Amino acid sequence: MIDLRSDTVTKPTRAMREAAFEAEVGDDVYEEDPTVKKLENRAAELTGKEAALFVTSGTQGNQISVLTHCQPGDEVLMEANAHLFLYEGASMSALAGVQPRTLQGTRGAMNPHEVKAAIRPDDIHFPETGLICLENSHNKAGGAILPLENMQEIHRIAQESGIPLHLDGARLFNASVASGVPVKTYADQTDTIQFCLSKGLGAPVGSIIAGSEDFIRKARKWRKRLGGGLRQVGIIAAPGLVALNDMVDRLAEDHEHAKQLAEGLGNIEGLEIENNVDTNILLVNVEGRGKTSHEFLEELKSQGVLAVPFGPYTVRFVTHYDVSGEDIDLVIERVHRCL
Ligand SMILES: *Cc1c(COP(=O)(O)O)cnc(C)c1O
Numbered sequence: 001m002i003d004l005r006s007d008t009v010t011k012p013t014r015a016m017r018e019a020a021f022e023a024e025v026g027d028d029v030y031e032e033d034p035t036v037k038k039l040e041n042r043a044a045e046l047t048g049k050e051a052a053l054f055v056t057s058g059t060q061g062n063q064i065s066v067l068t069h070c071q072p073g074d075e076v077l078m079e080a081n082a083h084l085f086l087y088e089g090a091s092m093s094a095l096a097g098v099q100p101r102t103l104q105g106t107r108g109a110m111n112p113h114e115v116k117a118a119i120r121p122d123d124i125h126f127p128e129t130g131l132i133c134l135e136n137s138h139n140k141a142g143g144a145i146l147p148l149e150n151m152q153e154i155h156r157i158a159q160e161s162g163i164p165l166h167l168d169g170a171r172l173f174n175a176s177v178a179s180g181v182p183v184k185t186y187a188d189q190t191d192t193i194q195f196c197l198s199k200g201l202g203a204p205v206g207s208i209i210a211g212s213e214d215f216i217r218k219a220r221k222w223r224k225r226l227g228g229g230l231r232q233v234g235i236i237a238a239p240g241l242v243a244l245n246d247m248v249d250r251l252a253e254d255h256e257h258a259k260q261l262a263e264g265l266g267n268i269e270g271l272e273i274e275n276n277v278d279t280n281i282l283l284v285n286v287e288g289r290g291k292t293s294h295e296f297l298e299e300l301k302s303q304g305v306l307a308v309p310f311g312p313y314t315v316r317f318v319t320h321y322d323v324s325g326e327d328i329d330l331v332i333e334r335v336h337r338c339l
Contacts, residue, residue: 002155016239023238036236047187051216061194071095074130081140109137112153142275151189174279201243254280257319264332287313303334
C-alpha cells in the first residue's frame with residue numbers, strides 16, 4: 001500500500017526510536033524532564049519566542065492557545081477553510097465558549113482590509129474580537145503558503161487593534177523550506193504559534209506552542225486542566241528533537257514528489273490539478289472522469305494507493321518521508337490503470 005492520506009502516517013525513524021530509548025526523563029508536571037525542556041528550548045529558539053510548551057497534538061495546541069487568549073463570549077477571526085474551523089470538532093465553542101467568525105480567503109490568505117473591517121467596535125450588541133488566527137501552510141487550500149506580506153499586514157492590524165494573533169503552523173516548516181522564509185520570520189508576525197512535530201517532520205507524537213513567557217505559563221495551566229500534563233514524557237519529546245534537528249531540510253524532497261505527482265496526474269485526461277503545488281499537498285479534481293472522489297478512491301485503493309476525499313470531486317494526496325520518488329511513479333501508473 002502506498003499511503004498518501006496524510007503526512008501524519010509517517011513512522012518514527014531509527015534515530016527517533018534510539019533517541020526515545022536513550023532519553024533522560026523526569027516528571028514533566030513538576031517541570032523536571034530534561035528532554036522535554038531541551039525540546040521546548042530548541043522550539044523557542046527556532047521560533048524566536050520567549051518560551052515554548054510541548055503538547056499532545058496540533059488540535060490541543062490550537063485549543064490551548066484559544067483558551068489562553070480568549071474569554072467566553074469572544075469572537076475569533078479566521079479564514080473560512082481554517083483547520084481550526086473545519087476539523088477541530090468545534091472545540092473552540094465547546095471548550096472556550098467563543099464564537100468563530102470566518103472570512104473567505106484566496107489560497108488561504110484573508111484580505112487584510114476585510115480582517116480590519118471584521119474587528120468589532122465597542123458596542124453592547126457585539127462580541128469582542130478576542131483573537132485572529134492564520135494558517136500556514138494552509139491545508140484546505142492545498143498546502144498553500146501564506147505570503148509573508150499578507151501575514152505582516154494582518155499582524156500590523158492586529159497590533160493596532162490590541163488583538164492577539166495566533167498562527168496555526170501545523171506545517172510551518174514545509175512553508176519555510178519551500179519559500180526560503182525562516183520559521184522565525186514567520187513567527188515574528190504572530191504572538192503565538194503552534195506547529196506539529198508529527199506530520200512531515202516524522203515524530204510519532206506531539207506539537208509545540210510558542211509565545212511569551214506569560215502566555216506559556218497560562219497555557220501550561222490550560223494544558224493541565226485538559227489532562228495534557230504528562231509525566232516521563234521525555235521519551236516522546238526525544239523523537240521531537242530528532243525531528244527538529246534532522247528532518248527539516250529533507251521536506252524539500254516531499255515538495256519535489258508532490259510536483260512530480262502533479263505533473264504525472266495532470267497529464268491524464270479528465271483529471272484536473274486544483275492547486276498550485278507550493279508544498280507537499282496535491283488536490284486533484286476527478287469530475288472530468290465522471291466519478292466522485294469516493295468512487296475514485298475506492299478504485300485507487302484496490303490498486304494499492306490511499307488518499308482522502310477533500311470535496312465531492314476533489315481528492316487530496318500528501319507526500320511525506322515514507323514515500324519515495326519510485327512510489328510516486330507507481331502511483332501515477334496505478335491511477336492510469338484504474339482509469
Ligand atoms: C493536522 C493539523 C492540525 C491538527 O493537528 P493534530 O495533531 O492532528 O491534532 C491543525 N492544523 C492544521 C493546519 C493541520 O493540518
